[in-house]
Amino acid sequence: MALALSVLDLVPVSTAQTSADAVAASLALAQRADDLGYTRYWFAEHHNMPAVASTAPPVLIAAVAARTSRLRVGSGGVMLPNHAPLTVAEQFAALEAIAPGRIDLGIGRAPGSDPVITALLRSSGPTSDVDRFEQNLLDIRALAGDGATITINTADGLRDYDVRATPAAAGIPEMWLLGSSDYSAHLAAKLGLPYVFAHHFSGEGTGRALEIYRSEFRPSERLETPRTFLTVNAVVADTAEEALARALPSLQNFSRLRTGTPLRAIDTVEAAAVAEVDAASRLVIDQMLERWIVDAPEAAARRLTELAQTFDVDEVMVSPSAASRESEPRDRSPGRERTLELLAARLL
Numbered sequence: 001m002a003l004a005l006s007v008l009d010l011v012p013v014s015t016a017q018t019s020a021d022a023v024a025a026s027l028a029l030a031q032r033a034d035d036l037g038y039t040r041y042w043f044a045e046h047h048n049m050p051a052v053a054s055t056a057p058p059v060l061i062a063a064v065a066a067r068t069s070r071l072r073v074g075s076g077g078v079m080l081p082n083h084a085p086l087t088v089a090e091q092f093a094a095l096e097a098i099a100p101g102r103i104d105l106g107i108g109r110a111p112g113s114d115p116v117i118t119a120l121l122r123s124s125g126p127t128s129d130v131d132r133f134e135q136n137l138l139d140i141r142a143l144a145g146d147g148a149t150i151t152i153n154t155a156d157g158l159r160d161y162d163v164r165a166t167p168a169a170a171g172i173p174e175m176w177l178l179g180s181s182d183y184s185a186h187l188a189a190k191l192g193l194p195y196v197f198a199h200h201f202s203g204e205g206t207g208r209a210l211e212i213y214r215s216e217f218r219p220s221e222r223l224e225t226p227r228t229f230l231t232v233n234a235v236v237a238d239t240a241e242e243a244l245a246r247a248l249p250s251l252q253n254f255s256r257l258r259t260g261t262p263l264r265a266i267d268t269v270e271a272a273a274v275a276e277v278d279a280a281s282r283l284v285i286d287q288m289l290e291r292w293i294v295d296a297p298e299a300a301a302r303r304l305t306e307l308a309q310t311f312d313v314d315e316v317m318v319s320p321s322a323a324s325r326e327s328e329p330r331d332r333s334p335g336r337e338r339t340l341e342l343l344a345a346r347l348l
Contacts, residue, residue: 103174
């Protein structure tokens, strides 16, 4: 089957890097993805995590759009509870003006952090909340398009007030709804939006969510039929042994998150190889290995194709999670670049 490939980037930070190094490495990775023929490149919004530097997707999107010529660039996603809808609409209207026809606005319902950080993000002014999520989506779609008219109370009584996100680009960003629960599948179907289930994050419930989305889908002005793709964590190397060695640091870090162990930057390959791992963490790592694609090129390409067939999609978005070795440059991610190269050589 013909299979398009895309990239989800959390801008991982290793113990050998500064966060500035990690950003430089991701910008280089995006340029490589553009050269290789990948379809889109998305940044995820996370906050206050030492291993993740993707706190501001719109800024990173602008940087990548300026350095690439073909890739669609977007958010995977903007966590809407942290932001006022008008702010999101204005940021992505500006991005669409910078890179016309190449901007994706992926929106999620989770805050992407802990309650303290969420409160700090909201402290500067009115923001959306989870209860108003559906209305906020509609507001963003209107504001980024033809605009909206609101009624305001003035000294002379009620009057209409026209609002539109500016700069007004020739087009509008393509809005996607992201989620890891049935709620998002129902809502995306109701609003006629493209939808992506976070298979890379949970690995469970993907089939059910996609069935809900497809069976309940209502055509909209911008989308006539359901549209979705699959997300998966991937580490691909020239040998299966090297792939596992490159994956282990990220797997260990994910296990810390799942077991409540204090988080830190991602270890190098060498440090992870000698790290002590308790039984609870080992169980989490083994479970993740069942869902991640960690393999040599031919086997990895075959498994990705089989996953796409299982969930009836023609696009797979990989989150390249290969860690670096101590001898490698700090402002590049050779392991992640190699993952993209090996998959592209066999699937694109």
